Amino acid sequence: MGSPTGFQQFERRDRGTLPAEERRTNFREFAIPLTDELVSQQGARCIDCGVPYCHSACPVDNIIPDWNDLVYRDDWREAVEVLHSTNNFPEFTGSVCPAPCEEACTLNLHDAPVTIKTIEYSIIEKAWQNRWIEPKIAGSTTDKRVAIVGSGPSGLAAAQQLARVGHQVEVFEKNAKIGGLLRYGIPDFKLAKSAIDRRLSQMQAEGVVFRVNSHVGVNVPVERLVKKYDAVILATGCERPRDLDVAGRDLDGVHFAMPFLTEQNRRIGNEPLDGHQEITAEGKRVVVIGGGDTGADCVGTSIRQGAVSVTQLEVLPRPPDKPDTLLVWPDWPTKLRTSTSHEEGCERLWSVSTTSFE
Ligand code: SF4
Incomplete structure (x- = not known):
């Protein structure tokens, strides 16, 4: 101890x-x-x-x-x-x-x-x-080939483990760079992308092959994977957002979080937007619906883009500053969580249910 x-x-x-x-x-x-x-x-x-x-x-x-x-x-x-x-x-x-x-x-x-x-x-x-992180190259190889669909944290972890026991591993990523949500979802101010790149170098040295711009089911047929590989791992994450079925949802200026966050990550990564609709909070009064971590990332990104104001709406009532620890410990407590993005300048409103956009 x-x-x-x-x-x-x-x-x-x-x-x-x-x-x-x-x-x-x-x-x-x-x-x-x-x-x-x-x-x-x-x-x-x-x-x-x-x-x-x-x-x-x-x-x-x-x-x-x-x-x-x-x-x-x-x-x-x-x-x-x-x-x-x-x-x-x-x-x-x-x-x-x-x-x-x-x-x-x-x-x-x-x-x-x-x-x-x-x-x-x-x-x-x-x-x-201290350069203690070195490639761990398998002592011997098997004749097994594994395809991994998706290069987020779970796909990468699976790839590394399988390569280290000697399998031939190929990771298919639909985007131009490897990393999935780490690369395209999480803002740079929370995770610098250089942290991903140095890990990818280690994995390539361990034998993992990365195939970018390879969208399985779109420009890479599923049948080809099933035929060519001994196993296929689906590590595609959860990209379908929860929509708000309210009047005015289709108005200009109403966006899901992920396209907004992804676009900013592409800008910083010097990637073309490739026909994606440009979304920027610059000069705008921004409302973020949803009080969780993704909402907080949208708050921090909007502020950095130069929003005039940012307001975050949470459907639940304001939680207590301190939980009743003796009652809930060791479980995850409901308590007020103020992120660094909130500290940067954001109004937070509670018990707000969105009924329409106007
Ligand atoms: S619960 Fe806290 S104090 Fe106990 S072993 Fe884990 S880190 Fe250490």
């Missing part, structure tokens, strides 16, 4: 951010990392619970207490091994995961969970900086 008295000795500390005024002027990442020493202290706060709820709350079953302890003991190299044993891409989760582990952490009973997400991010970034 970390230090037996670490949670008493050290207060919870987390990454900082650049001031809102500065970050709203550009699309760059704005987190200010902790020093190694501070991350190590945060690792010391972990009490290595007999039943580590952080671990069971983690969607990829990260072995959190173990790498907390390794960071505390300054064994970063082993920490990244343990981290990679359950998670192919900790740089993505360490940047954009909502961290249910921290809500489930025992120390959250006192409102000061271990800074798990930041520790995860720090481990993997240190590993990249």
Whole structure:
């Protein structure tokens, strides 16, 4: 475990951010990392619970207490091994995961969970900086060929695992670049695309073949995949949005979130819009319907594009600032969540149900 008295000795500390005024002027990442020493202290706060709820709350079953302890003991190299044993891409989760582990952490009973997400991010970034992340090339190859449809995080993780056991893996992506939602959905200010590119280089060295502009079912026949490959994995994600069936839905200026976010990512990535309708919030008064993470991404993107004002509507009532932890812990609590995008200048309205557009 970390230090037996670490949670008493050290207060919870987390990454900082650049001031809102500065970050709203550009699309760059704005987190200010902790020093190694501070991350190590945060690792010391972990009490290595007999039943580590952080671990069971983690969607990829990260072995959190173990790498907390390794960071505390300054064994970063082993920490990244343990981290990679359950998670192919900790740089993505360490940047954009909502961290249910921290809500489930025992120390959250006192409102000061271990800074798990930041520790995860720090481990993997240190590993990249020190060139500890190298291709893991399979010792022998099989004669099996696998096609993976979709190059988002699940498609990439499947590709990496299969290539490492010696299969011939090809990933089919309909867009011009690999990455799926990581590349086209998440704004750059939350995830710099260079983080994807360095991981793709590792995967190519491991033997994964990427086929871009290959839209299975459109310009790549499904029959060809089934015939040519021993297995086909569908990792296409969930692209169909939930619509609002209300009057005025077809008016100009009413858009789904994903085309809006995708277009901005294409602009930054110097990709042509290829006939996509140009959507920009510049000079506009913007209303974002939906109070979740995607809505927050639309808020932050609108602000950076130069919106005159941004208002976000949430259908549910305003949640409490603090949950009744003893009642809900270790489950995900309903509480007010204010993202960095909200801090940048956004009005939030609650209990608003959209009945029409005019
Ligand atoms: S729940 Fe918190 S304190 Fe317990 S093992 Fe996990 S990170 Fe450590």
